[in-house]
Amino acid sequence: MGEELRIIPVRGIGEITPGSDLGVIISTALQTQGLTLANGDILVVTQKIVSKAEGRLVSLEEVTPSAFALTIARESGKDPRHVEVILRETRRLVRMDRGVLICETHHGFICANAGVDESNLAEQHQVSLLPRDPDRSARALRERLLSLAVSGASRDEKPPRQEPLEQLAVIISDTWGRPWRNGQVNMAIGVAGLAPIRDYRGQPDAYGRELRVSAIAVADELAAAAELVMEKSAGVPVALIRGYAYSPAVGGVEPLLRDAASDLFR
Template identity: 40%
Template sequence: MPEFAKHLELIGMDNLPEIKEGDDLTVLFLNALEEKDMGLEDGDAIVFTSKIVSKSEGRVVDLLEVEVGEVAEQMAKDTDKDPRIAQLVLNEAKEVVKKMQNHIIVETKHGFVCANAGVDESNVEQGKAVLLPKDPQRSAYLLKQGLERRSGVEISVLLADSFGRAFRDGVTGTCMGVSGIPAILDRRGEEDRFGKVAKVTKEAIADEICAAANLIMGEFKEGIPVVLVRGLKLKRCESDIKEVLFSREEDLFR
């Protein structure tokens, strides 16, 4: 049975500069920690917004440079969206799942089912849009490796983005990539307090951590793109966010 924390500390980094292509997020984060007279400790988890990872990796698109095709033009009319955004959504999509007023639900090339393929115009200059990282799982791994090499401690890294949920309104922090801790905890076989054995329960631990971090990060003007989570008692391992994604055969709703 895994050991669980009874107390967690979440610390928002509100002193990072505006991120641009080529920035080393490991250096910027460690500098921000030092400014707060803090350091990393073994077991810390660092949650980065996917947006600053995308910015550092050059995943920002100038909308003036987007060439719009006929399919995107029609989709823009059907959904009341900017045709250039519709084209970017199609570029990032593996499959269009559903479309309606102001929403295009797709499965991205990563395997995420989300609105607008994660294409986002918030917290970026006018006339530009930010795409999700090309390989958020690899990005999480590289950030963890860089932070561990520079700090000398064992940590984990998660990439978070705000996703909506089927059958519920509103968005919440969701994990895009994870390195150093499990993406999901298989609780099957464990007994509850009355001796009943769990048969199906798996806990989306990486999503839970990202949702908690999102309480600090916020959505718009907060300016807190990184959150340090301290106090987790999770077994260290390498995992993959794909572990939480249903295959088409497992998906009950498509």
């Protein structure tokens, strides 16, 4: 795996608005900290700044709640306009109880409020939505960072890069609650550049017995580890992870999603 794992908060990102070039912003912030991306690096980026850059924002003042949203709002104590936005982002309402809406999003994620969130937004009466395609967002950001590393457009590197940047991974994360456990944990919702699961099945354990079910969700573990330096109230939406020997791959979050046939709780 490597002898040392470093998790570095990337500071100075600043306020993100629709159309912001996250690649340039992140590259510039890294440069300001004296950091240069290296082969094998992983960037964990919070969903919120990706959604802001992609304009995935909704003003509640422009939302007209449906009759169903009004009914749920009365039962849950939520703003009916907020509920309406949640319903629009929901493929399946999994559970509604004690003011909590657990939803399956159109992406196939199961999380509270379909990922619709009102925290860390400058405008009042505004909510953010998850990116339409977080994998595509992760790929686009990775490609942008790779191109900037080649062109040096966002930094004045001295000395010049010694080797081309080719192996880079990007994880887009969101913070979700978990069944059976209190507290929230960062999870991967978009992955580019690494295999999201390390599959040990078929390999021997320390005593020679064949492993049958061990498949570790490394993308989720990396996202959770990154959150330890992402101070939600201090504007740190990006973390650099260095030293983890992941398996390079196209990536994608789909392998992390349990299908209906194997979901014992559906």
